Amino acid sequence: MKKMTSRELRDSYLEFFKSKGHAVIPSASLIPENDPSVLFTTAGMHPLVPYLLGQKHPAGKRLCDVQKCVRTGDIDEVGDATHCTFFEMLGNWSLGDYFREESIEFSFEFLTKVLEIPTEKIAVSVFAGDEDCERDEIAAKKWNELGIAKDKIFYLPKENNWWYAGPTGPCGSDTEIFIDTGKEPCGEDCSPACDCGKYVEIWNNVFMQFNRDKEGNFQPLAQKNVDTGMGLERTICMLNGYQSVYETDLFADVIAKISSLCGKEYGKGEEETRAMRIIADHMRTATFMIGDEKGIVPSNVDQGYVLRRLLRRSVRFARQLGMDSKELVTIAEMFIDKYCDIYTELADNRDKVLTEIAKEEEKFGKTLENGIKEIEKVLKFVQNGMLNGKTAFRLYDTYGFPIEMTQEICKEKGFGVDIEGYHNAFAEHQKKSQAGAEQKFKGGLADSGEQTTYLHTATHLMLAGLKKVLGRDDIEQKGSNITAERLRFDFNFERPLTEEEKKGVEKFVNDAIARDIPVVCEEMPIEKAREINAVGVFGSRYGEVVKVYTIGDVDCQICGGPHAERTGLLGEFKIVKEQSSSAGIRRIKAVIDTTKAK
Numbered sequence: 001m002k003k004m005t006s007r008e009l010r011d012s013y014l015e016f017f018k019s020k021g022h023a024v025i026p027s028a029s030l031i032p033e034n035d036p037s038v039l040f041t042t043a044g045m046h047p048l049v050p051y052l053l054g055q056k057h058p059a060g061k062r063l064c065d066v067q068k069c070v071r072t073g074d075i076d077e078v079g080d081a082t083h084c085t086f087f088e089m090l091g092n093w094s095l096g097d098y099f100r101e102e103s104i105e106f107s108f109e110f111l112t113k114v115l116e117i118p119t120e121k122i123a124v125s126v127f128a129g130d131e132d133c134e135r136d137e138i139a140a141k142k143w144n145e146l147g148i149a150k151d152k153i154f155y156l157p158k159e160n161n162w163w164y165a166g167p168t169g170p171c172g173s174d175t176e177i178f179i180d181t182g183k184e185p186c187g188e189d190c191s192p193a194c195d196c197g198k199y200v201e202i203w204n205n206v207f208m209q210f211n212r213d214k215e216g217n218f219q220p221l222a223q224k225n226v227d228t229g230m231g232l233e234r235t236i237c238m239l240n241g242y243q244s245v246y247e248t249d250l251f252a253d254v255i256a257k258i259s260s261l262c263g264k265e266y267g268k269g270e271e272e273t274r275a276m277r278i279i280a281d282h283m284r285t286a287t288f289m290i291g292d293e294k295g296i297v298p299s300n301v302d303q304g305y306v307l308r309r310l311l312r313r314s315v316r317f318a319r320q321l322g323m324d325s326k327e328l329v330t331i332a333e334m335f336i337d338k339y340c341d342i343y344t345e346l347a348d349n350r351d352k353v354l355t356e357i358a359k360e361e362e363k364f365g366k367t368l369e370n371g372i373k374e375i376e377k378v379l380k381f382v383q384n385g386m387l388n389g390k391t392a393f394r395l396y397d398t399y400g401f402p403i404e405m406t407q408e409i410c411k412e413k414g415f416g417v418d419i420e421g422y423h424n425a426f427a428e429h430q431k432k433s434q435a436g437a438e439q440k441f442k443g444g445l446a447d448s449g450e451q452t453t454y455l456h457t458a459t460h461l462m463l464a465g466l467k468k469v470l471g472r473d474d475i476e477q478k479g480s481n482i483t484a485e486r487l488r489f490d491f492n493f494e495r496p497l498t499e500e501e502k503k504g505v506e507k508f509v510n511d512a513i514a515r516d517i518p519v520v521c522e523e524m525p526i527e528k529a530r531e532i533n534a535v536g537v538f539g540s541r542y543g544e545v546v547k548v549y550t551i552g553d554v555d556c557q558i559c560g561g562p563h564a565e566r567t568g569l570l571g572e573f574k575i576v577k578e579q580s581s582s583a584g585i586r587r588i589k590a591v592i593d594t595t596k597a598k
Helices: 006-019 046-052 100-114 137-146 232-239 252-262 270-291 302-321 325-339 350-379 389-399 403-412 419-444 450-470 499-514 526-531
Strands: 062-070 086-095 122-127 153-156 162-164 169-180 199-212 218-231 477-482 487-492 519-525 545-551 555-558 572-582 585-593
Touching: 006 062, 006 086, 006 100, 006 232, 046 062, 046 086, 046 218, 062 270, 086 100, 086 232, 086 270, 100 122, 100 137, 100 169, 100 199, 100 218, 122 137, 137 153, 137 169, 162 199, 169 218, 199 232, 218 232, 252 270, 252 302, 252 325, 270 302, 270 325, 270 350, 302 325, 302 350, 302 403, 325 350, 350 389, 350 403, 389 403, 389 419, 403 419, 450 477, 450 487, 450 499, 450 545, 450 555, 450 572, 450 585, 499 572, 519 526
Parallel strands: 122 153
Antiparallel strands: 062 086, 086 218, 122 169, 162 169, 169 199, 199 218, 477 487, 487 585, 519 545, 545 555, 572 585
16 A cells, blocks of 8 residues: 555545546535534535535536545544544545446546555445345446455445435435455454454445435436545555554644643553543644634534534643643644645634634633532532432533533543433523523613613613724624613623723713713614614514614614613713623623713
8 A cells, every 4th residue: 555645645636536537626614504404514525415416516527625524423432543523535526427337446446556555455335235226236246347356345234335415315325445454354244334443444435326205215316426435534544554543644743742742652541642632633623613714613502512612622631631721722733734735714714713722721721620629529429320410500500511521521430410400400591591681681671760771872872982993893782781880781802902992982982972962762664774774783583663762973773772862961981891701702891970961
């Protein structure tokens, strides 16, 4: 087999298929386009589904690429020899052009001529056949004609050799390609379907020839397609004879750096080795998630939650190794440098990647130690080996521990977690929070006393001031709480305000107060409010007819009210505190002195 670097494999693959009439297309985003069914792009075919369904691709009928992918279903397996959350998928497609035999010929030629894999080290599987589709003798015959011995061709059922786009839609049999590692068979029935390690899959060619309807019936497709996928990391590992993907050039220097930072030798201790691999894998994935052209940031929902979980696991394992978790930024920077000429978005978003990782490390690093101490404390009182759900939720609510992390720590110490109880506690918390919010914010203000009414008007002026002073029209209200004593206002912004900016906002508001501008309320259809560019703080929460409060040329907002009749009644406005509320959200507390009113 020809030893290659990852760069050489990428280049060789694309050049080979380019020579076979395939157009090279760029990798799509990790964040799927208009597909709520998955959080991330999980395979090379994912961005091409519309074309597999019949739309014409502008680049033609033969395509190839290297697609960046993320799969987190096996996150607990990361740390072994082969599992990664981020990986690159080499793929080639035929959109209604060539089919089964030519696809197999291309694959065999690339494997044996370009990668120089001996024919005797290749094993394949083909579909065994059932009532829906006949046994794939065409693929088996082609492989045998090319030199694959019959005892290296395995017939396997749908479970192993069939691909579905979903519950309905395109589907078909596939042929999977494996490297025979030379290990002894685990028994008479040893095949690529078992997990004994004798056979390692490197490529999968899917022959999409049927459409499955809602009743489960299979009808022939008018356009037959070929969709293939070869894992870059795993193939590089096999070509170079490595025992794990972490020995490849994709990880080796990073692992060495982690080893240096923690003062422990990679490969000496099982737990230490696993921790180093987890950090390397998770930081690579986090770097690509944040640095993507549709980059995300840590949060408590959807993609952001997955990212937060990866970063927090990295912090935990770094500290477990004795490594300063602030150095995770250094690891991310190494990955940016490694990939930025291939995926240029990483260079474009370098500062964002490093900033977001540093922010999350600082945020979680402060609470991690206390949270682990709390888990260890409560586990001393656990009965029946099961941590109750309410306690698990408290660890999430108080210490920011993702439930998966609590499970992981408990498992290491021999305990389970009551997941149903956790979800019940979470649901109860949400219910109480929503009820409280309805009481506090119904119609904008629950307490419509004079002082709270005036403070409500002050928030409108302050939002307009923030947009003006910060030069950002995208600044929005993210939360508000008003009492008779002060206003509290949350808005989207990435950093603390400078003293000059705070003074600028105060001046903007006080200038508007000094002008004693009338506050005009009009009721109008929601469509008209949008036409006049009224700011809609709560968007879809409003009905068909809305109230719009206009403060001269300063502000125009959809709001439930009530408000001061004129700005002069507010007296004097002052910001008393500006701080972080959550990732990317700032909070201002401010007061007014109505004794200075006109």
